[in-house]
Amino acid sequence: xxxxxxxxxxxxxxxxxxxxxxxxxxxxxxxxxxxxxxxxxxxxxxxxxxxxxxxxxxxxxxxxxxxxxxxxxxxxxxxxxxxxxxxxxxxxxxxxxxxxxxxxxxxxxxxxxxxxxxxxxxxxxxxxxxxxxxxxxxxxxxxxxxxxxxxxxxxxxxxxxxxxxxxxxxxxxxxxxxxxxxxxxxxxxxxxxxxxxxxxxxxxxxxxxxxxxxxxxxxxxxxxxxxxxxxxxxxxxxxxxxxxxxxxxxxxxxxxxxxxxxxxxxxxxxxxxxxxxxxxxxxxxxxxxxxxxxxxxxxxxxxxxxxxxxxxxxxxxxxxxxxxxxxxxxxxxxxxxxxxxxxxxxxxxxxxxxxxxxxxxxxxxxxx
Numbered sequence: 001x002x003x004x005x006x007x008x009x010x011x012x013x014x015x016x017x018x019x020x021x022x023x024x025x026x027x028x029x030x031x032x033x034x035x036x037x038x039x040x041x042x043x044x045x046x047x048x049x050x051x052x053x054x055x056x057x058x059x060x061x062x063x064x065x066x067x068x069x070x071x072x073x074x075x076x077x078x079x080x081x082x083x084x085x086x087x088x089x090x091x092x093x094x095x096x097x098x099x100x101x102x103x104x105x106x107x108x109x110x111x112x113x114x115x116x117x118x119x120x121x122x123x124x125x126x127x128x129x130x131x132x133x134x135x136x137x138x139x140x141x142x143x144x145x146x147x148x149x150x151x152x153x154x155x156x157x158x159x160x161x162x163x164x165x166x167x168x169x170x171x172x173x174x175x176x177x178x179x180x181x182x183x184x185x186x187x188x189x190x191x192x193x194x195x196x197x198x199x200x201x202x203x204x205x206x207x208x209x210x211x212x213x214x215x216x217x218x219x220x221x222x223x224x225x226x227x228x229x230x231x232x233x234x235x236x237x238x239x240x241x242x243x244x245x246x247x248x249x250x251x252x253x254x255x256x257x258x259x260x261x262x263x264x265x266x267x268x269x270x271x272x273x274x275x276x277x278x279x280x281x282x283x284x285x286x287x288x289x290x291x292x293x294x295x296x297x298x299x300x301x302x303x304x305x306x307x308x309x310x311x312x313x314x315x316x317x318x319x320x321x322x323x324x325x326x327x328x329x330x331x332x333x334x335x336x337x338x339x340x341x342x343x344x345x346x347x348x349x350x351x352x353x354x355x356x357x358x359x360x361x362x363x364x365x366x367x368x
Contacts (some may be wrong), residue, residue, distance in 0.1 A: 001026075001030075001031040001032075001070050001325035001326075002029050002031070002067060002068045002069045002070065002071045002257045003026055003032070003033045003034065003036055003068055003069075003071075003072060003127065004033075004034045004035075004036075004053065004064040004065060004068025004072070004086050005017045005018050005023070005033065005034070005036065005039055005050075005053070005055075005064070005072055005073075006036045006039065006056070006061050006064045006065070006068065006071065006073060006223070007036045007037075007038050007039040007041075007061065008039075008042075008073065008074055008075060009061070009075075009078050009080065009081065010078055010300060010303075011282045011284055011305075011361065012282060012283035012284055012300075012303060013074065013075055013300055013303045013306075013311065014042025014043060014045070014303060014306035014315065015042065015075075015253060015302070015306045015309050015310045016039045016040045016042065016043065016045065016157040016310055017039075017043065017072040017074055017093070017305055018033075018072050018314055018317075018318070018319075018321070019040070019281035019311060019314045020040075020049045020050050020052065020053035020055075021053070021301075021308060021314070021316045022043060022281075022317075022318045022321070023035065023050060023053040023054065023055050023288060024053040024054055024334060025322065025352070026318075026321065026322065027032050027053065027054040027055070028037070029322055029325060029326050030325075030326065031326075031348070032056070033054065033056070033061075033363075034057075034058050034064050034067045034068055035047070035050045035055045035056070035057055035058070035064070035066045036057075036058055036059075036061060036063070036253065037058065037059050039160075039272045040044075041341055042306050043271070043306045043307040043310050044307070051080075051085035052343045053275045055271040057163045060082065061080065061084065061119060061302050062084060062177055063346055065081075065085070065086075065089070066084075066229075067261075068074055068089070069088055069089060069090065069142065070089070070090040070091075070092060070321075070324065070325065070341060071085075071089055071090070071091050071092065071093070071240075072092050072093070072168060072317070072321055073091070073093035073094075073096065074093060074310075074313065075093065075094055075300055076093065076094060076095050076096060076100070076103060076222055077091065077093070077103075077107070078130075078134040078254055078351070080186060081287070081324075082103075082106050082107065082110060083113045085110035086109070086111070086112065087110070087257070087347060088112035089108075089110075089112040089113065090112070090113045090115065090324065090329055091112055091113070091114045091297060092112075092115045092119060092191075092320075092321060093114075093115075093116070094116065094117045094118055094133075094270070095114060095117075095118070096105075096117035096118060096270040096271055096360075097116065097344055097345075097352070097355045098243060098245045098272065098354060098355050098358045098359075099245055099246075099271050099272035099273075100129075102241040102358045103295070104345075104350065104355060104361065106302075107345050107356070108329070108345055108348050108349070108350060109348070110348065111296075111347060111348040112223065112258065112345065112348070113329065113343065113345060113346050113347055114195050114232065114272060114343075114344050114345040115284060115320075115329070115342045115343055116243075116325070116342055116343075116344045117129035117130065117317060118130045118242075118243070118270075118354075119242065119243040119341055119342050119344060120241075120320060120338050120339060120342035121130045121242060121338055121341045121342075123337070124339075126268075127242060128285050128338070129214040129313075129316050129317055129342075130153060130178070130315055131178050132180040132312035132316055133177035133302045133309060133313065133314070134176060134177065134267075134314065135177050135179070135182050135194070135304060135312070136180070136301070136302040136308060136309050136312065137182075137267045137301040137302055138178065138180060138182030138183040138185075138186070138236075138238060138267065139182045139183070139185070140178070140302070140305065141183045141186075141236045141238070141265040141301070142160075142171070142183050142186035142187045142190065142192075142234075142236065142295055143186060143235040144162050144265055144301075144309050145171070145181050145236065145263045145296070146169075146190060147148065147236070148263045148287065148294050148296060149169065149233060149234060149261070149263055150168045151244075151260075153241075154259030154261065154287075154289075154294055155232070155261045155262075155263060155269060155294060156233065156259060156260070157231045157261070160187065160190040160191060160192040160233075160234070161190050161191025162186065162191065167225050167233065168191055168193045169191045169192045169193065169229055169233045170192065170194075170195070170233050170234070171183075171184075171187040171192045171193070171194050171195070171232060171233065171234070171235075171236065172194075172195045172228040172229060172231075172232040172234070172235045172239050173187070173194065173195070173196050173197065173236045173237055173238060173273065173276065174197045174198075174220070174235070174236070174249055174250065175198060175202070175227075175238035175239030175240060175249075175268070176196050176197070176198040176200075176203050176207055176238070177203075177240055179238040179240070179267045179329060180196070180198070180236070180238035180239075180267075181207070181210075181318040183238060183267070184196055184207070184215065186209070188214065188215065188282045189231070190201060191353050192234075194211075194214075194215040194216065195215065195216040195217075195218060195226060195228045195232070195260060196218070197217075197219075197220050197222055197224060198216045198217075198219075198226060198311050199220040199237050201217070201219060204217040204218075205217075205274070206359060214300060220249070225249055225250060225254065225281065226254050226257075229250055229254045229255070230254065230257040230258060231255070232258065232262065233259075233262050233263070233264070233334060234262065234264075234265070235250065235258070235262070235264040235275070236263070236265050236266075236267065237249070237250060237264065237265070237266040237268050237273065237274040237275045237278070238267045238268060238274070239268055239274040240268060241271075242269065242354075243352060244271070244354045244357075244358060245353065245358050246272050246273055246354075247274055248267035248273075248274060248275070248276050249274045250264075250274065250276060250277075251274045251276050251277070252290070252291075255275070255276070255277050255290055255291055255293050256291045258291070258293050259292075259295065260291075260292030261293075262293050262294070262295070263291065263293070263295075264277075264278075264293060264295050264296070265295065265296045265297075266278040266295070266296075266297045267301065269281075269294040269297045269298070269299050270299050270300075273297065274332045275297075275365045276299045277290040277295060278295065278296060279295075280288065280298075280299040281295075281296070281297045281298050282299070283298055283300070283301070283303065283304055286298050290331065297312045320332075320336075320338075320339050322340060323336060329343070330368050333368060334368055340366065343366065346366060347364075347365070349364035349366050350362065351363070351365065351366050
């Protein structure tokens, strides 16, 4: 397989699709790997390190796309990258198509095949390639929220852990999967008063046991969410439906009842967000106000800690990249159901049912 690793061009995205150790493994397996010059500079990886691993360095984005049949990235392709995609390409990256009709149509028009990290799903329902970034985003959501609660950031001046004689900050986490649980861990570590809301009673019982009844667990419905949001200093939205748009669980009306200077962080923004007032932001302009409430809705939160995120991502994406490279996507998918679920677009056809449903687009069933 001819594999290309381009330099990410999304705003303030310093991650890279594969570290040198992963490149070395792919080359050992028999692939040829082309890396765009400077692709790893955001995390301190030089071109020489990739050359030492066996890669060929190419100067431009266009050169990488022309040389490769498989493109390994981190974030969804930007306009310039989409223009370079051809029917020969397998694009292997995060896509989050359910939240982006325009991107879905544009990728279909290229005739390429697109495999989404976030929809590769094991039999137990887990999403192995989403887990590491969910862990990072969940932990960051709490520390970001804590920072924006400070007065100089426009917040209400609340310290999450409080001090003796002064109340602790109140954190409400909505959706208690991987991201939500990691947000809770960080909030607990900072000494906050935490309320965890989830639709699964079983998950709430697990959390109660995990945190030894030191958090408040609430079953998810409009009433519990409304009350918990109104009382919170920091709300973290982490609700996820695999491959689908995130459910809108927090309404604009609920946000309006929060105290001014409170903070919301919507981790689910990649999938459309679970907070009604959410809209995607960037690391360069991360926040905005709605009814005096600070909204942090950066769509690539882990990009802020690119070194940690890149190595964690390579640890999980390499396995499936090797399958595709050594066996071919079709053959590998026949023997690996999890990988097959990752295929969102196949030779220009939309083959992921939930995305087709969300966008009211024609669905084509894979015939292998």
